Amino acid sequence: MASENMESLVNRRYEHGFVTDIETETFPPGLDEGVVRAISARKNEPKFMLEWRLQAYRQWLEMREPTWAHVHYPQIKFNEISYFAAPKSDDDRPKSLDEVDPKLLETYEKLGIPLHERARLAGVAVDAVFDSVSVATTFKEKLYEAGVIFCPFSEAVREHPELIKKYLGSVVPRRDNFYAALNSAVFSDGSFVYIPKGVRCPMELSTYFRINAANTGQFERTLIIADEGSHVSYLEGCTAPMRDENQLHAAVVELVALEDAEIKYSTVQNWYPGDENGVGGIYNFVTKRGDCRGANSKISWTQVETGSAITWKYPSCILRGANSVGEFYSVAVVNNMQQADTGTKMIHIGPNTRSTIVSKGISAGKAQNVYRGLVRIMPQAHGARNHTQCDSLLIGSECGAHTFPYMEIKNPSAKVEHEATTSKISADQLFYCRQRGLSEEDAVNMIVNGFCKEVFKELPMEFAVEAQALLNVSLEGAVG
C-alpha cells in the first residue's frame, strides 16, 4: 500500500494561489546604474544611501552566482527581472488600517491573516510589506513610548540615518555574496528595529512579506539592533500568490546584539513552491546573519520553511562577545519538486561561546532537502561548545535528504557534538494510526508534528499554531 498511496497523497494545491488586482507601478525589466538611482530617488533617499547602493551594484557586477548548493534551476536572467514594484498610491499612503485598500485587507483575510484582529488579539505590531512598500503600521505609539523604533526600512534611512550608517552592512557586508550584493544595490524595503539600552520590547514584532506582482524580484532589507541589555522577539511570515514565472527573492537580514542583549527571530515561510511538476515557484536566496557583538548576548533563529521552489538560506550567528549564545531551530519541509539547501553557520570567536543547532528536514514527493551547516571554532574561542542535532524524515520513496555538516575546530578546548538521524514514515505506522480511527492525512500530520515539536516549542505561541497548520497544508496529499 505504502508507496502507491504515498505518491497519491503528494497532490496538494497551494491555498494562497491568487493574485490581487491592485494597480502596481513597476519599473521596466533590467538592471543598470540608472535603475539603482531610480529606486533611490523614488524613496527620497539621502545621498549616502545612493552611494552605498551604487558601490554594491558595482561590486555585484564583478561577482558570480554561487553554484555550490545542492539545487538545480535554469540560469536566472537578471535583466528580465523588474527591480521595483509598489502599490500606486504611494504619495497618500494610509495612516491607519482603515485607510488601507480593502482589496489588500481581503488578501490578508484569504491568507488567514486578519491583520486588525490578529494584531489586537495577539498584541503584535505589524509592519505589513505588500510588494515592496509598507502600507500599514500598528502599535507604533506604544512602541514609541518604550523608545523602540520599528518602521519601514526606507523610513529609517530618512529618519535615523546615523543608525543606518553605523550598522547597515556591518553584519552582512555588501560583497558578502552574490545575492547580498544584489540586494544591497536594489533593496526595496523591509523593516528596521532599534531597541534602546535596557528595554524589553513590550510586544512581539511581526512583519508579513508578500510577493504579488509577476516577475518582480523582491529584495527585502531588514536590520535589527538590540542595544545593551535589551530584548526583542521578531516574527516574520510570508506567502505569495500563484505564478508561472519564477520569482527571485533575495533578502538580507542583519541582526546586531550588543552586550547582554537578546534577539529572537522567528520565520514562517510559505512562498509559492511551484506546482507538482516544478513549474513556477519562488527562488528564495536569502542571507540572514546575526552578530552577537557584545558579551553575554544571545541570538536565536527559529524557522519553519515550507514554501519556495528553491530555498538557499543559512541564518547564522557570529559569536563574537564572550559567553554569547547562538541558536538555530529549523523545520524545512519540501514536497513535490521543491529543493531546499538550508542550515546555519555558528562562528565561535569569543571565549565560552555556546551554540545549539536543531534541524528537522522533511522530504516528500520528489523533493530534495539539504542540511548544510558550519561550526567554526576560532583559535581564541576557549571553552566554546556546540551541539548539533540534525534529523531527516522521509515520506515516500522518491525524495531525498542530504546532510553536509562542516566543522572547523581550531581550539583544543572546544566541545562539539553532532547527532544525526534519518527515518521514514512507514506504511505500518500509518496503518496503525488508521486502525485507531485517524485518517491517513491526520496520521501523517501527527507524525510530522511530533517530529518537529522540538522546534515548534521555540516559536511564540500564536506562531506555533500557525506553523503547525501550515505544515499540515504543505504535506496535504503527501501520503495517500
Add this chain to the structure above:
Amino acid sequence: MLEIKNLKTRIGDTEILRGLTLSVQAGEVHAIMGPNGSGKSTLALVIAGHDDYVVTDGTVTYNGKNLLDLEPEERAREGVFLGFQYPVEIPGVNNAYLLKAAVNAKRRHNGQGEVDAFEFLKLAREKMAALGMDPKLLNRGINEGFSGGEKKRNEVLQMTMLEPSLAILDETDSGLDIDALKAVAKGINTLRSPDRAIVLITHYQRLLDYVQPDFVHVLSEGRIVRSGDKSLALELEDKGYDWVREAASA
C-alpha cells in the same frame, strides 16, 4: 455482528485464506487458534482493512454493512479494533496524543463532541492503573522503547479507552509474563458485555484460562477446520496441531 463467508485472500501470489467462514455474534468471545502460517494474523489484518491483502472471493459483513467497502479508519470508527501482534513504534508522537485523537475520531463519527482534556487524562490514568501501567508511558513516544509487555498493555489500554464493538486481539498474550498476562486478561474481561464481541487470536491455551471463550476455532491452511467450546483448546494443548491437520485431511 460479524459474518465472514467463504473468504479468500492473497498477498502477492500467495493464497492465504482459502474459503474461511466464521460467524461472531454480540456478547460472544471467540478464540482462534492454529499453527504458524495458518492465516490467523491475515484474518485479523483483512478485517481491519490492511490493503496488502487482496480479497479474491467471499464476503465480510459487519453489523449488516459490507466491511470490505470501508477504509481502515472507517472500520475503526465503526467500532472495529485490532490489537496488533507487533505494535509499531512511532517516535516523537506522544502516546496520549494518539489515544486522544483516536477517541475523538470515534466520538466525532458518532456525532459526539470531543472529549474534555481533563476528563480524558483522568480516564486514561484510571485505565492505566487497572492495567498496572506506569502513567509515564502516556507521555512517551508511541510504543517508543516500550518493553514487549508494555506494548501489549498499551494495546489493551487503547482498546479499553475506545470501547470497540468488535475487538480482535492478535496474540496479545504472547511474550507476557504471568503478571502481565493476568493484567491483560483483566482488561479484556472488563470489556465483555452483551453488545460487544471479542476475538482472541492465540497460540496458547494459557490466556483462555483467564478469558473464558464461548467458542474455539482451529485455523489450518486458511480454513477453519474445527470449532468447539473451551474443551477444544484443552484438547489442542494436549494433542498438538498435527492432530487437527490429520483430522482435517481425514
